[in-house]
Amino acid sequence: MHITINGDSRTITDSIPLSELVKSLNLEGKRFAIEINKTLIPRSQYTKTVLNADDKIEIVGAIGGG
């Protein structure tokens, strides 16, 4: 199924949990935060959150700013 991550379209296995996606992107152990369809997903919910087709996922971190 198709999902969108940070504006880019991607194809992933149907109905995997968010924790699987995090693992496949090699993000484990890094500092980031995720929202799906504009709703924040707390880290504690990654294994329980199943991805759906056409989900829009934003993965954000800290950069320089004033």
Added chain:
Amino acid sequence: MADKSDDTLIIAGHTFHSRLLTGTGKFKDMAETQAATEASGAEVVTIAIRRSNIGQNPDEPNLLDVISPDKYTLLPNTAGCYTVDDAVRTCQLARELLDGHTLVKLEVLGDKKTLFPNVIDTITAAKILVDDGFDVMVYTNDDPLIAKQLEEIGCVAVMPLAAPIGSGLGIRNPYNIAEIVENANVPILVDAGVGTASDAAVAMELGCDGILMNTAIAAAKDPVLMASAMKNAVIAGRQAFLAGRMPRKRYASASSPIDGLFL
């Protein structure tokens, strides 16, 4: 009289010795960011929240590797947000990113040309964030009535602009800044507009509790040296405010005694 050691800035229960808060944008690279931040003596440092590098540039350095949350109090901002919803979401992401950290800098911008705040949306977003448990340091214009309203909503610090963000035009309306300071029961920090060290000193002499700046340091020819200049200017301006300046007089008053004059 407060000396330097016990003259502290308290924001949302955190005690700081430096009254200079700095941004981390616009520097040449991470090394310059780190060196300038260190030279400024800042304890509170702003960061922006943006899309992560998800594997495109695996070796790209991470800001938080040089600006460690263990060493600095991070102040995530909502720069680039033009709506209430975007600003609130950004703060929620920042809190998750930083393990429950509640101190944020709220800015809801109204116009790309001036980056002036949309004050109506800023007030709306501030209410939502305060109710959600955030400690909100809020960027606003130099309107004393709005500043007071933001304090009454529960913002932990109010941060009027002295001039547009990144303009370096200095303290354009010192009377409004002084009025905001006089009315306030929360820390007032000038956020935006400072161009050089004398601007920082002027803001502090007006009684501001601190200054938040980025471009004045990052866009200097030597950002690390300017960071040091700003550190000294903020200290000098604060000490001059505490010392109380002499009254202005129209005519001269000789500094050497008249008695014993032999001519």
